[in-house]
Amino acid sequence: MYPESEVHDIRITQGGASYKATFFVEHGIINANIAGRIITAPLGDRPAEVSVSELLAGYIHQQTRRARTGRRWADVLAKPK
Numbered sequence: 001m002y003p004e005s006e007v008h009d010i011r012i013t014q015g016g017a018s019y020k021a022t023f024f025v026e027h028g029i030i031n032a033n034i035a036g037r038i039i040t041a042p043l044g045d046r047p048a049e050v051s052v053s054e055l056l057a058g059y060i061h062q063q064t065r066r067a068r069t070g071r072r073w074a075d076v077l078a079k080p081k
Contacts, residue, residue: 010053014060021056023048034059 007024023032025048032039032052039055 008049010049010056012053012056012060015064019056019060021052021059023052032056 005024005026010021012019021032021034028043030041030048
């Protein structure tokens with residue numbers, strides 16, 4: 001259990017890059033800052049650290065997918081017709 005309003009950090013390293021999220025729990029709500037975006041979620045039955053690490057992993061997955069899609073489109077558009 002985390003004390004109310006105490007800020008914590010989580011770091012995940014993937015593909016040589018390190019990603020960080022900060023979070024605090026207040027009134028049963030997790031408030032996480034991931035890449036400058038504030039995400040709120042109910043605390044639930046599991047530790048807040050687990051929930052925030054999964055949110056951060058989802059953010060990493062989304063950014064990886066967006067970068068991959070962007071590279072694919074750049075390749076398609078760069079091909080001469």
